[in-house]
Amino acid sequence: MRTGASRYAIDMGWGLILGQLGIDPQDVLRSARLPLDLFRREAASLDSAEYFRLWQAMERVSGDPLLPLRLARAMTAETFSPALFACLCSESLDAALARLALYKPLIGPMHLSVEKDASETVVEIRGLPGDIDPPPSLIAGELVFFTHLARLGLRERIVPTRVESPVPLPQPHAFADWLGCAPRHGEAARVAFRGRDAERPFLTANPAMWAAFEPGLRQRLSDATAQTSMAGRLRGWFNETIASGRVSINEAARDLGVSGRTLQRRLSAEDTSFQKELSAVRERLARHYLTQTRLSTGEIAFLLGYAEPNSFYRALHGWTGATPDRIRSGGGVVS
Known part of the structure; x- marks a missing residue:
């Protein structure tokens, strides 16, 4: 039986990032049929259907097929997103992806699989709800996020060895330029990195900050994944x-x-x-x-x-x- 949260946290920073991109957060929430104060709540959360509606609304309101790339550019190491913060405190990309896989059920209706061999580290999206089709922008956004995470942590334009998507990405040439490799069709959404890149120390590593931050996340995960x-x-x-x-x-x-x-x-x-x-x-x-x-x-x-x-x-x-x-x-x- 799959275990996971039934509701997923929405960072308060979402409203700020959308505003920076010239997208009115209120228009997005109105289009998604969500409470207009959602991004101001201290403990905002959505169920799977609401989460997907939010992404679909961002697609509609922005009218921009390259929204995932714009979101990545707006997301910096100084952006306080709990997921991004937890990853960037890690010692390496391998450690960051393992940490993200552990806590992903708190922030989205999906699970991550991370597999490593002598030459590659591969992160793959699994466990999407079977009764709801995820918005293409969400899949693209995840693929972009994994790559952006590597670049933020290493302060270098890391290029994946391969990127696969189960849905066509809009304007694939633009995504290929940003990723550094051409996305190709695959049965699942996955990104592969060179093993040596995934093992390199993150310049943003901060074990002391993570030690202070981790207990709250562990408690939330325990509360969310148990038969509560x-x-x-x-x-x-x-x-x-x-x-x-x-x-x-x-x-x-x-x-x-x-x-x-x-x-x-x-x-x-x-x-x-x-x-x-x-x-x-x-x-x-x-x-x-x-x-x-x-x-x-x-x-x-x-x-x-x-x-x-x-x-x-x-x-x-x-x-x-x-x-x-x-x-x-x-x-x-x-x-």
């Missing part, structure tokens, strides 16, 4: 919204698509509660931030949704019996 309980869904919601400070049971119930009473009843049936799950998420994140980052205690309190640091200090002492400084120095209970 209501408590698991709630933990995923906390991970996405906790820094906003807006973590009331009514807001959680609304975003999870249930009534407040139903949420409380289902949590009780799972032998937990809203406050218990909120406290557990805050404790886990607090331990991580204190031991793995240099954030100040005030910054950590803010990220955990506390209005003031003193509230965080009291909660931390209740969880661990220790102060922030003691935990940072290794004297607290941090297991």
Whole structure:
């Protein structure tokens, strides 16, 4: 049985990138029949049909068959896209593609396969929903993204050894010029890179930043790919919204698509509660931030949704019996 998320995160940066390209984000959302505040939401997500409608709307509104290439040019190392950030922090293209394959189910209705032999690394799109035809621009965009990722990480115009697409790419000569090789028809969308290119160190590698960023992604992946309980869904919601400070049971119930009473009843049936799950998420994140980052205690309190640091200090002492400084120095209970 295929496991994966049923909803996929939409970066807040999408609206900014579209605006930079002269494409009105509101026109795109209106054409896709999606909420007009989607790109402003802190935890925006779409299901498969909505995700494909968004890409189809971008095709229509832009009227540009080369939109995937324009999107790639607008996406730089300074663009904060969680997927791009996670990849560029990697040690190499091989590591970046492996990381992308792991977390891809969070950001799109597809899975990636990465295969490596002595001469090549090949990344292939798999697991697209069988009942919905993906927009051609989405397939083209993925093929372009893999290549763009290699170029951003190595600061060099890396050329794939081959690019294959199951659907015809518009203006193939333009794509061939950008990719450096002519796309050809294949049973699946895939890009192959020379093994030596895929193994070269990324100039953007940043293990320390990745160490701070990874736990949240792992928790989201765990919550999304499991046969998720209501408590698991709630933990995923906390991970996405906790820094906003807006973590009331009514807001959680609304975003999870249930009534407040139903949420409380289902949590009780799972032998937990809203406050218990909120406290557990805050404790886990607090331990991580204190031991793995240099954030100040005030910054950590803010990220955990506390209005003031003193509230965080009291909660931390209740969880661990220790102060922030003691935990940072290794004297607290941090297991």
